[in-house]
Amino acid sequence: MNHTLPHFQPVELKHASRLINHGPTVLVTSAHGGRRNIMAAAWSMPVEFTPPRIAIVIDKSTFTRELIAASGVFGVCLPGAAAADLTYAVGTASGREQDKFQRFGLQAFAGSTTGVPLLANGCVAWLECRLIPEKHTEDAYDTCFAEVVGAAADARVFANGHWDFHEGNAALHTLHHVGAGNFAVASSLLKAKPLP
Numbered sequence: 062m063n064h065t066l067p068h069f070q071p072v073e074l075k076h077a078s079r080l081i082n083h084g085p086t087v088l089v090t091s092a093h094g095g096r097r098n099i100m101a102a103a104w105s106m107p108v109e110f111t112p113p114r115i116a117i118v119i120d121k122s123t124f125t126r127e128l129i130a131a132s133g134v135f136g137v138c139l140p141g142a143a144a145a146d147l148t149y150a151v152g153t154a155s156g157r158e159q160d161k162f163q164r165f166g167l168q169a170f171a172g173s174t175t176g177v178p179l180l181a182n183g184c185v186a187w188l189e190c191r192l193i194p195e196k197h198t199e200d201a202y203d204t205c206f207a208e209v210v211g212a213a214a215d216a217r218v219f220a221n222g223h224w225d226f227h228e229g230n231a232a233l234h235t236l237h238h239v240g241a242g243n244f245a246v247a248s249s250l251l252k253a254k255p256l257p
């Protein structure tokens with residue numbers, strides 16, 4: 062158990078892709094040389110189950126990209142619905158001029174596998190990621206590939222390898238950016254049935 066996040070439980074790496082399969086907006090965390098940072102990213106997706114790999118678009122103008130290029134690692138934290146304002150705030154200000162953790166009163170702890178700062182308040186899951194350097198996709202499309210080397214989630218909303226969104230855990234539902242600071246919330250599950 063992580064004492065900073067008492068409800069969090071490790072997620073088996075073979076299930077890590079399920080954390081972002083439904084396209085949540087995430088917070089990318091990074092650190093290098095005594096600096097740390099956090100930014101919003103709506104464009105991420107799984108690309109492999111085992112080993113778990115993801116792709117995420119991180120613009121080359123961001124401070125985040127600079128820190129990841131230098132450190133080779135980053136965190137992907139999934140904000141819950143209650144953290145919508147925070148998500149927008151860290152997506153509309155750069156950490157180049159200010160420490161956004163300090164500016165927005167965020168608590169961080171070091172991921173046990175990579176040491177990346179992970180958000181200790183307002184998030185419902187996190188992944189620790191190791192950059193897979195792909196110069197062409199990074200330069201041409203700002204798309205960064207990474208292997209997931211650690212993952213955990215709040216057991217009140219993700220358990221036994223599955224999300225469980227229901228009315229009783231609304232503040233923990235994931236956010237999905239619609240545009241211009243508007244978010245849709247993952248608020249219920251629908252089970253597909255075979256067509257007759």
Ligand SMILES: Cc1cc2nc3c(=O)[nH]c(=O)nc-3n(C[C@H](O)[C@H](O)[C@H](O)COP(=O)(O)O)c2cc1C
Nearest residue numbers: 100101102103104119120123124125152154155156
């Ligand atoms: C909801 C939201 C989603 C965003 N998604 C992305 C994204 O997928 N990729 C990206 O490069 N920037 C995205 N941005 C913009 C970055 O978060 C923004 O440029 C940020 O200020 C970069 O911070 P940094 O310079 O501290 O790294 C998004 C912003 C918001 C508000």
